[in-house]
Structure formats: C-alpha cells, structure tokens
Amino acid sequence: MSKSARLIEMMLYINERTKFTAKELSNHFQVSYRTILRDLEELSTLGVPFYSEVGHGGGYYRISEKMLPPLFLKEAEAVALYFSFQSLAFFPALPFKAETDFALKKLKQHFSKEAQETIEKMSGRIVFWNPSRPHPTRYLEELLHASTSSTPIQITYQKEDTQMERVIQPIGLYSSYGFWYCPAYCFERNAIRLFRADRILAVKKSEKRPVVLPYRSVSEWLHQLEEECEHPRSFIVELTRTGVRKAQSILDLERFIHVAENGKGRIQAIVPLQEVRYFTDLIWNLGSEATIKEPQEAIDLIQEKLQKLWGNYQ
Template identity: 30%
Template sequence: MKKTERINDMLIFLNNKRYFNLKDLMVRYDISKSTALRDIQSLEEIGVPIYSELGRNGSYKIIENSVLSPIYFSVDEMYALYFSILTLNGYKTKPFNIESIALENKFKHVLPDNVRKNIAIMERTLSFEVTNHSNFSPFLKEILQGIFAERVYHLTYLKKDVEKALIAQFIRIESKFGQWYAKIFNFETNNVQIIRCDKILSIVETSNTKPKNLEELLNYLATFHRKPDAIDFIVIVNQRGKDIFDKENYPSMRIQKENEHYIITGYFNKQEVDLSRTIF
C-alpha cells in the first residue's frame, strides 16, 4: 500500500477512536516502528489532533474535534462523488437540510482545475437517468430523526382522499418509482405498513406508547410481507426478461445468471396473483 493510500485509510481507521497504540498501526498496516512514527507525523501535519502519552507502549490520544479530518480522494472517486451529488437534483424534498445546487458548487470549488475541466466536458457527454421526484414531502428530515431516536408518533395522512390517523413508529424511508415511501410499525394493527410520505399531513411525537427497538423492527422487515399462504415461484427468462426485471421488480424477487439464461426466484401472496400475471 502506498503511503498516500495508507494515510487516507488511517484517517478512517482512527476516526472514532480516542486512544491508540503505535503497535495498532504496525500490525494493521504491516509497517515498521519508524514508518509508523513518520505516518503519525504526517497525520499531525494534515490536522489530526494527536498527542503522545508517556509510556513504553507508544500510546497516543486523539483530542475530540467537531471538524472532520481531511480525506483524500482519487480523481475517479471525485468524478463518482460529483455525479452522485447530481442525482439529488431530481428530488423536490430531501431528508437533509441542503440545497443540491449549493452542495454542487461547494464541491466544485475545492476540485483541482483539471478535474473541474473534465467534469465540464462530462456534463455534456455523460448522462445519468434520474427519476424526477416532484411531490413535496415536508416531514422527511423529522421522520429520519425519529428513526434514529426510536420515537413514536401520532400521524395523520391521506388515503384515497380520506384522512386517516394512527399511532406509529417509522422504520425506514425509501425512494422508489419517483416517490418517497415510509415503512412504519402501526401500533393499532401491530403490523408493518407502507405509506407515501407526500400524503402525510402531520406527525406529533407521543410518549403514551412505548417505542420498539429499531434493530428488531429492521429484522422484522425481512419477513413481514410474506403471508402464510405465499406461493414460491421460479421463472427462467432471456436477456429481454432480465432487462424488464431490472426496470421493475419487488423485494420478494431475486435474479441470477445461469449459462445463457437468467433465473428469477421469489414468492407472491395469494392476493397478488393478478399483479404477478401483469409482471410475467
């Protein structure tokens, strides 16, 4: 591993650590003591707040810092990050307090001139399809924070133009088919359901219901959709079928290549028979 790659990896390795020993670096990167000492000096030079503690084991402490240490990216990584940022332009609302144009300009500002010039050419010659999310979903950030904090909400939302109310805990938000969707645990039905985020009218935190552990809810998502009467299937398709699968499929389906064909496996519930006929 080259020194620049090693230093970059060290930044990530030490990111959440408060203490480390010289031997930690020597073992992880298979380097000598003198090389490890030079690497620590390089980390200090780029702003990592390290100081050594007395002792024979070469102990070091990293001072808590609210500013992230710099991370170095290759040119290809810079290109990938830039075009990842561009995908945000298709979202009318995002679960973060950012304006994608401002983020794009900020990122461009720190790029080397030659990389900026190449990106300008790429913008005219390389195109990524981005699904347009035109509906406004004002509660995305609050929903995401509620997931982190395992909060329970009293929420109201529209379903077929009828206002509904329920007590729920958000588990996951997903972007699919040009919409934001939320998977929630409904405490009234004691089950998971999916609602569109742009249909949510209000969410108010409530302390009257004990929240569930997020990890348990995430594990439950893997099986909540499958009913006891679900029907397993195996379908063999050609390249055209594989292309159709790539454009639209469901979490209950998997595809793998087998010689010149592709095998789709999965299941559908009995009430989804008509839907399965449409797909296949």
C-alpha cells in the same frame, strides 16, 4: 504550533463546548489575547458557528451546528465524492436536500480548473436517473429523526380517498422507483405497517411511549420481510419471450424469473397476501406477454381491471 494547526485545534476545541471565553483560549493555546481575537474573527469568517455576548457572564457561545475540521482529499477522490452527490440529484425528494446542494456547491468551488472541466464533461455523460413523481414528499427529515431517536409521531395519512390519523414509530426510510417508503410500528394496528412518505400530509409529536422494535435497521426489516412471509400466496406467471425481456427490467420481478431454453419464462414466488395487489399491478404492465396462473386473488384483480377498462370503451 503553526497558525493553521492552531485554527484547526481551536475548531475542535469549540466543537466540544457550548460556551467558552477568549481568555480560556488564550491560556489553553498559550498565545496572546489579541491573537485569539484575530483567530476567532478568522474562524467566524470561515463559518464556524458561534456568537458572542458582552457583559457579566458573557463570552462566546457555540451554535448547535458543529463544524468538521478540514479534510484533505486527492483531487480524484474529491471528483468521486462529487459524483456520489450527483447520484442523488434525480431523487424528487431527499432528507437534508438543502444541505446536500450547498455541500456540493462548496466542493465544486475548490476544484482546480482542470478538475472543473473534467466534471463539466462527465456531467453530460452520467445520469443517475429516478422517475419523477408528481406528489411532494415533505417530511423525510422528520421521519428519519423519529426513526433514529425511536420517537412515536402522529401523522395524517392519505389512503386512496380517505385521510386518517395514525401514531407510528418509524424504523427508517428506503427509496424505490422514485417513491420513499417508511416501515413503522402502527400503534392502532399493533403491528409493523408500510407507509408511502408522499402520502403523509402532516407530522406532529405524540405522547405515546416508545416501543422496543425487533429491527435495528431498514435492511434488517426488508430481509426479514422476505424470510418470513405473512399470509403467503404462491405467485405464478407464464411469460412469453417478450414478456421475459420486459419483466427482467423490473427489479421486483427480475429475481423470480426462470427462463426456459426456448426463451419463454416463468415467474414463481411466494409473496405475502398484502403484496398481491402490488405484484399484480406489475404484471398488468406486461399486457398480453404475461398470464397469471396463481393466486386466485391476483386473477380476480386482473379481471376487475379488464372490466373497468372495457367499461371505458362502451
């Protein structure tokens, strides 16, 4: 076995154990004790996570973080992977952001000069933009871990001017318009509720027993949310030609737009009552280019907004 092949095999061997000795490695790979010591020193330099302890019962211990063996990529594949990472650069917050930045730096260091020049040219031509939000999102990793382990957690949540304590069991995370959202089972409401991640001010463990949720993924929850509308409301909006163009640039409105031959349009959708305010806010941004016809709850919200706006100019 060549040295490079042996180092890779040793890395895999170490990954599968929490403790090992140089003698075990020597016997397993059929090389001398001194060779194993040199190999371990080289693996340590490469960043394989282990440490040694001397004395009775000593040996080598693997740190919990595992290392992947070398992955051989064509340069074009590596450049594609680099820009996949870059697509995350404009997110205001990410789970494992530090690890993502470090992996990106590692990847770029191993490119050829020509590939690095290509990346420099492309970097100024491709932007995966997300709107910047002023409020920090601190607990994405904790929410993601709680969702994958089906673990209830206690959160402090900011809702308008009120802080509240809730015990939740997250389903997962999704991002939309620069915000991260966490659908989760709320133990107080005994139902699934949607929490905006940047409004979560603190997270700690909970003693609540986990519940069995009917969703295996966030995508499944989102799909079912569309299929099974809670307290449905008919949402109808008349659009001018300009209103059609503006609404088509808003993801959550675009799919509901019906355009007539004269260029004017109509939004017609069934939305849950709890989402009426959200869709009304989207329509409000279209100004006089949109007129809500239904539901009455949305019309009332528009009138309330107009009264507040008018009061600002009295």
